Structure formats: C-alpha cells, structure tokens
Amino acid sequence: MKVGVVVFPGSNCDHDALEWSSRLLGLPTEEIWYQDRDLRGVDLVILPGGFSYGDYLRCGAMAARAPIMDEVVAHARRGGLVIGICNGFQVLCEVGLLPGALLRNRSLTFLCQDVYLRVETTSSPWTSAMRVGEVLRVPIAHGDGNYYCDPETLGRLLGEDRVAFRYVSPGGTLDPEWNVNGSLEAIAGIFSEKKNVLGMMPHPERASEDMVGSTDGLGIFKSVMGALCG
Amino acid sequence: MKARVHVFLKEGVLDPQGKAVASALKTLGFEEVDSVRQGKFFDIETGPLPAREAEERVKEYCKKLLANPIIENFRVEIMEP
Amino acid sequence: MKARVHVFLKEGVLDPQGKAVASALKTLGFEEVDSVRQGKFFDIETGPLPAREAEERVKEYCKKLLANPIIENFRVEIMEP
C-alpha cells in the first residue's frame, strides 16, 4: 500500500502527514506536488492541513483548482481512498467531493485546542477499527471549521450514515459548549457517499504519539490499514 | 476592461461575521441597527475584451473561482468596457 | 433604513488576497486578468432613521467600526430610506 501527501503552496502540515504515515505506520509515502498530473499509483491520498494559498479568498478554494485535483477527483470517483484534514477538508468541499462548506468559527478567531470527538459510525474504512461512541481527544487548529450545509444535504448525510465524528464533551455527550467552532449538528467530519473519502477538521496526525499529547488519532489509520491490507 | 464583482452569502446561510458586526455596532450605542450581512467584492482589471463577451467572461471567473455556489451568490457589473 | 457600505484598501496598500486571486485566475487560463483588488461590503438594516441623518449615521458606523482608517477607505450608499 502506498500513500501520497499532496503539497500545495502554503500547505504546512504536509510533513506531519508524511510522518504519520511513514514513520508511525511504516507505509511507503511520497509527496505529490500540486502542479503534477499524476498520483504515481498511490492507494491513499492525504490532503494535509495548512494554509494553501494563504487561505486567501476562501479556505481551500484555490487549492481545489490546482492541476493535481483532477487526479484526486478521478481517484476518489474510482473508489480510491482520500482523507482531507483541516485545510484538506476545506479543499474537498470546495472541489465537490464532499458536500457543504466550512464557515468562520463561531468565535471569529482561530482556535487551537484539544477537542473531543465521538465516533459516530464504524461502517467505513476509516473507522472500522473503532467503536461507535468511542471518544477521541484530538487537537484542532483552524479559523474556519464551522461546518455548514443545507437542510436537504444534512438529511442525506444523516440518512446515509455519513457523519464520521461529532464534537462532544469529554464524557461523550453533545454539548454546545464543546462544539467550539459552532458546526451544524456538531459535525467534525463527514464521508462521501461511498465512504472512501473522509474530511475532518481535527488533526489526527497530531494525536498519534504520547509524547506530543495523545494517541487517539491512530485509530483512523489502523482502520484504513485494515481496509486496504485486509 | 474594469469590472466589479459582489459575492454575498445566500440567504439562510449563517453569517457569523455580519452578526458579530451588528452586535458590536449595538454595543457601540447604535441601537437602531437590526441586521448586518457581510460580503466581499472584487475590482478586476483586464486587458481589452470584446464588449459583448466581457460580462460572460467575468461570470466565468465567478463560477470557476470567486464564488462558492453552495453558500454564495454573485453579481457582476462591468464598470468600463 | 437599508444601507450598503463598501470598505476597500487605500491605494498603495498591499492587497495580498487580491494579488493571489489575480494569479490564480491567470493560472486557470484567464490570462487577460491584470489585477484584482479585494474589498468588503456590508448590507445594513436599521429601524427608521430621519432621512437626512441616515448617511451621517452610517458614516459613524464606518469610522467607529467597519473601516480601519489607517489602511482602508469606505463609501456609503443609502439604498432605502
């Protein structure tokens, strides 16, 4: 199994994603430059966090129009695995692989802190190794993570079991105070229809070593390894 | 050609910034303020474009980049041919 | 009353966003684009205000909050009295 991390101008969690998959999980991983038009046969694409194009205009908007994104879209349409973290999630929404949009945080400020995520479903390649209702402690670091979609889309997301994670209290209950960015229905991450594409605002790659705070982010990768390697 | 494009949030989409501005205005003593919606505009200058095409062309800019149709609408004005 | 306020960067002040948008448009194949300047606008609704006062009042909003006089200018339009 081969992993590719797409690097846009202004990506800054590209190294972290690269390490997540190569050092911590031992998977062959390479960087893929945004101007390339070839995914070089990777099985899993990571769109990393950061400030592609400075977050100017709208977060993720300009990156979504980069040449490599045609390949990423084609890969996803073929059922290939794609995860967008933070800015990567914004890119996935902008390019239409995931529905909805990420608006300014309720506080109107950038927020970097640990949040608690509740695993909402395990019927996906990204969460199969976890338990429904399991609570993960993972950091966020964003100014625009306030998930929004129209009521119809929301109905579909809920009906099709496509909400991956919700912001909850440490005890696992829904609580507006712990939905720090004000997301609709406390949504922290969602899947595409076939669940091969995951977008999430929190950073699991920053929560995969005890020394830097938490290992709760490893479950996602363990799930996906299971899905890929059988 | 010179054009101005307004991009605004669709009705029904929450506008946290506009809301914050409205409440800040009230706090400053402007109690009459009912609501504020915030949007973006772009002043664009280009090389010469055939007059009839200009508007279509700028609409393309919007569809391809400047506006996100899920949350935003846009309006194009050609200021100078 | 309904008013629209445009807030734009003063001439000569760097507009990193506009710059990035212009170059993104070019990369998307719109090579005619020379420059883009980005600004904000606010659509403001208030309770009734005496017509003559409205504009002055909105200008106060700008000076006190909406515009940063050090780098921005503003323009007020009263859309509906």
Next chain:
Amino acid sequence: MPEPQVTAELAYKHGLSPEEWERVLSILGRTPTYPELGIFSVMWSEHCSYKSSRVHLKRFPTEGPQVLQGPGENAGVVDIGDGWAVCFKMESHNHPSYIEPYQGAATGVGGILRDVFTMGARPIANLNALFFGRPDHPKTAHLVKGVVAGIGDYGNCIGVPTVGGQVVFHPSYDGNILVNAFTLGLLRADGIFRGYASGVGNPVLYVGSKTGRDGIHGATMASAEFSEATEEKRPTVQVGDPFTEKLLLEACLELMAEDVIVGIQDMGAAGLTSSSFEMAGRSGSGIRFELDKVPMREKGMTPYELLLSESQERMLIVAQRGKESRVRDIFSKWGLDAAEIGVVTDTGRAEIFWHGERVVDMPVGPVSDQAPLYKRPMEEPAGFRSRKSVPLPALQKADQGRALLTLMGSPNLCSKRWVYTQYDQSVRTNTVLGPGADAALIRIKGTTKAVAMTTDVNPRFCKLDPYEGGRLAVAEAARNIACVGAKPLAITDCLNFGNPERPEVMWEFSRAVDGISEACLALNTPVVSGNVSFYNETNGEGIHPTPTIGMVGLLADVSRRMDPWFKDEGDLVIVLGETRGHLGGSEYLWAIHGMEAGAPPTLDLQREAALIGLLQELAAKGLAKSVHDCSEGGLAVCAAECGLAPRRTLGARLELESAGLDPAALLFGEDASRALVTCDSMHEEGLLAAARRAGIQAKAVGTVVGDRLRISVDGQPSVDVPMAETRNAWENGLRSVVG
C-alpha cells in the same frame, strides 16, 4: 515629482543632528543627494545604528563553547550537539503595533522569522512577550485583540507553532504597548548562512514581494517619540503577506541546501538600504545596483522611496556567478520572481543607479559601521532611593483565601488561554510542552533531545531597580528552563526603554545591562542576539524599563522532562529555596493594595545557579513528579497553579511555619530562587539529599490531596479555597479585559 533641495534643515527633518550632518558632509566631501540623505537618516537612526546603546551592549558576555554565532548577524546560533544547532532572536515591533495592532504585530512576526531563516535555519517555534496598558484603558481591549490575532494569523499561516510567551498589563504602556516576538530555528551546526556580499562580480538578486511605499521612514519612526501629532499622521503601515513569506521560506531553505549562494539577508527595517549596506559592510566589499530593476508594486516610485521602503517579505541574495539560473529555477518553482539588480564590487562603495544615472555614490564602511556613537549622559532618577525604601502598608490580615482568588484572576497572573488558543501550538508535531508550562519544550526528531525556551521580565522590578530587575529576569528565565529539566544555554534580549536622551532613561538602561550581564556570566548563558527599542514614550511619559529576556536551554533526554502539575494524591509537596517574605514590587502589593513600591527581591546568583543545577539533577534522576517555579504571586499562587493541570484539578494541604513573617508575606512574597516540587514519598530522602548536596534549603510542607487548597500557618488555617473556584477565577481573568 521633483526631488527636494538637500539642505541642513532637510537633514534635521530627517532626524540627523547638526553634528551628524557635519559628519555626512565630511564623509562625502559634498552635499548628499536626496537618496543619499535618506540612506544616512535610516542607517544612522537609533533603530539601525544602535548609536546610544552600543557602548553599553559591549559589556554583555557573548562567548562560550556553545556559541556558534554571537551578536552581529541576523540571529545568534548555539550548538546543541550531534551536529545540530539552534538559531534564535527576539525583536520588537512596538510602534507599528500601537498604530495598527493587527498588521504591526503580524509583520513583527514576519520579520523575526526572516531573521532566523536567512541564517539557514528552519523556524520551529515562536514565542511572544506582550505588554499592554491598564486592563480598563479604553484602547487596551482593541490592542490586545488586534495584536493577538496578528501574531496568530502570521505564525499559523507559516506553520510555525507559537508555544509560549508572556502578557503583562501596566499603566506605563497605556500609550506605548510592547510587542516582542521571538523565533527559534533548527539547523545543522555546519550549515550557517551569513549576510555577506563577497566575491567581485557575483550577482545581487532581489527576491520576494514587489516594493511599494510601505512604511517609508518606519525605521526613523521607531526611533522617535510618539505624540498626538504622529498618531494623526499615521504613516503608511506595512501589510503582511504570510503566504508569500511561507513560499520565501521554503524557497530559501531549498536554495541553501545547494551550493549556489554566497550570502543572504532579509530586507527588514530600512529595507534595501540596510540590507545592501550591511552585507557589503560585513565583507568589506562594494556593491553596485540599478534601482530601476527592482520589482515595483506602485507607479511613479522614486529612488528615494525604493531605497527606504519597508515592504515586507523581501530578501537580498548574493549568488555565485554562473549559478543564477539555478537560483531562478528554485524561486520560480515556489512561484517567486528573482530579479538580478546588481553586482558585488571591490570599490568599498555603494553605487546606485536609476535609469543609468548615478544617484548614490558613497563609501559603505563609514555608513554601515562608523555610525555615530553616543555616550549619553546618565543620571539616577529622582526618587529612586525613596521609592525603594517606602514602608510597606499594613497588610491585609483577614482573608488570605480571598487574596489568593483575586491574584489568580488578576490579568497579570490569570491563565493566558484566551491568547494562546489563537495560536497554532502543535503544528509540526514537536510540541512536548506548549503554553502553560514554565518553559516550552520542543523535541528534535531523530534525536533524544528537546529544546526549552521561555521569555521573562518583571517590569515592576525593573522600574524599582533596573539592575536587580535585569538580574532577576535572567534568573527567572533560567529557572523556568530548569523547571522542565533543561540546561540553560544562552539568551537573546529585547531591551525596551524610553527616550535615551533623558539621562534617567539612559541610567536605567545601563543598570539593566549590568544586571543582565552579571547574571548571564554567573549562569553561563551568553547573549547571542538581541534588539534595542528606545523612545517608547508618549507625551513625555516613558514606559517602565522592560528588558525582555528570551532564554533557550537543552534537555538531553526528552523522556526525562518535568512539568508543573500535581500528579497523584498523596505525593509530597516540597519547597526548594528560602522564603523571606519579600513583598517589594510584588503582584500582591499591586493587585491587593494598588501599590508599586519597595525594593525587588534580593538575588544570590550562586544560590540560583545551585537551584538550577539541582532541578536538572531531579529531572535526570527522575526524583520529582512535578516542578513549578515560584515567582509572581509567591508560594500560594504557585501551589494553586500546580493544581490546575490542563485536564485535571487537584488540591493540596500545606502547613507552613511563619518564622515571624506576616502571613501575607509568607504566602505571597516573591523571593527569588525557589521552586515547588512534588515527589513520591519513596523519593523523599533522595530528593532532600540532592538538595543538601546542592546547598539548597528543602522542606516538606504537605501533600497533594482532595479538591481544595488548604494552607495553614503555624497551625492556624489561613487559606481554604475550592480548587474549582480557583480555576474559575484563573480561567476567566482575561474576560475583564477582552470581554
């Protein structure tokens, strides 16, 4: 636009003194051209030339086996072993941040990042030390919000975690806030780049953003006092473009990994002028360039404006002749232009052309390093001695628990979480300890090491006694470093003072330099970089002397780190160091009695060094479970903070002996050289023995237990507060400032 006639009057308007003007005439042997006058005015400004401070800065110790690059370059470099080194510096952006807090603070961060990556280092951590006016001053909330957002947005966008700093509120900053930004970068010890322009015929390249009229005369502005009038004039502030800086950072590091350039320097204050003169000056060469080749953002720019512009995100590079195309390729990969604007010469002169016409022709040396040097008069401020000997008020006896809650919620001591949640603290996944600990700790991947860093200064101590204040700032920084287990290595500083033409200010400056020097010598932490910011006054009112210290330390084995937080019920609480109940200049007097008086605590540097050694030993041997430095707010505040871990709250029961001290002095006194540690009872003997060997007084005073903080003095209950209430006061303290 025709250029103005250059006259003595015009020179004075540019901030040159009559003597300096005479010197200009004698260096050139003629009247300068208008652009030349501009060059003299910025190069000889306080900000660029250090003309008032240089004679004093010479007293700093700057050497040591760990120092790879001391002051004089863009940033200092210190060896951390295994072939690695760290490069760091702190810089002020005070005046711009007062005028436009968001952009001022943001471009301050941009500038310090460039200083570090021009040395060949990848920035891996930022700190920020912020000083605002009184919490209820009408401007404070706006300034705090703007500055914090500006610092956050810039660092976050670049992808450098902001992991620590300090926030101080005091009325002396009402009209003149301080924004001190620190960056630390990582590089190979043999991979240091310097700002040299050498090799005759080598091309000079300009890279990064185009030049506009931003901040023209910013450097001279930073060297002039504020008045109502300047606030009106509102000079063109610089706007930051962190996205371009990120591209510049990646491009420069890629460039430096190849053997293609000779020297590199960022265009900071005084832009193209200072970068070109400094580069040529350092290597004793000359430089020739054509201003009309400089990429311009605005129409109709003049040579004068191009030379003085402070547009951000720009670099000057001297490449090896023949390798320009490689330089261009790398920059174009990152979407940046590189314009060849000139060449290195051997004339020792700066020759600058504008469409073929020679507009500047002057010797580099006298301008860059023979700037005027002043031994400004110094005088002890009136009332200095009497302030120190003011009798302290009758201390509030009644409710020490109330006093503790007031202190915990005071803007100076409360949690700064509202600030640092706006900063990305964890990008790059190296942050082992972020904001909230005594020092931040960043691990170095691929090694067992971690780098510790902190900023410290207590402006009240510095006002009451700048010499002691300087010593105490260094000591506290070193103690903070040792609290996480690390060994202090070196410092950078940001010396923020009032108008140096006032003898009292110059006296304060000189005393602070003496204090810092003495402490750095004793603690073996040389000064490797720094910055002086004078003229921090408004309408004749100067700020408190504020020599901010940024210290860096090394923890050889990151698994041995310590943090401030109580771990388990039943653990023993031990006070290291002597408590004498020193209240002069304390937060207690300020927050409870509204007083700023007395002498700052006395400091025995030998004892401080011993404590610092002891703390490292406790870490290495794993004897302590938590360690927290005891400083502002004294023992009681220190104990309360230990109970407020990020995700857990624990109380303690402490039994203190007054030894004749007033309970308030015992609980809230700010004696130096102390720390509160906890240990498993199993390690009590080992810990006390280690302290004895170090000659540090150590006393077990209680245990970690329950959800209240209870402190008795001589058996009498003195403090008894629920930790939940303490947390509430502490976490909401900034609400009174920012809403």
